[in-house]
Amino acid sequence: MGLDFDVLEFCRKLRTTKQPPYTCPIVECGKTYKSMCGLQYHLVNFDHTSSKKTDTPAAKPPPTSSKKSKLNLCHSIYFK
Secondary structure (H helix, E strand, O other): OOOOOOHHHHHHHHHHHOOOOEEOOOOOOOOEEOOHHHHHHHHHHOOOOOOOOOOOOOOOOOOOOOHHHHHHHHHHHHOO
16 A cells, blocks of 8 residues: 555554644645544555545455454554
């Protein structure tokens, strides 16, 4: 999807230095979120490479992991 940074590490650092609202670091995007989990979900699922701005998430391949493992991605920010 074109992100050249580790989303989990970015969110950990942002959480320690800034209070909500959290803004997407992609300049052309500009979306803001009141929770870190919302920003993290956006960064993982939103297609920032598309030239057309839409609110729909990027097309994803069929899920290969369980719902619980997706939750662990967000929870790992808070419990490590």
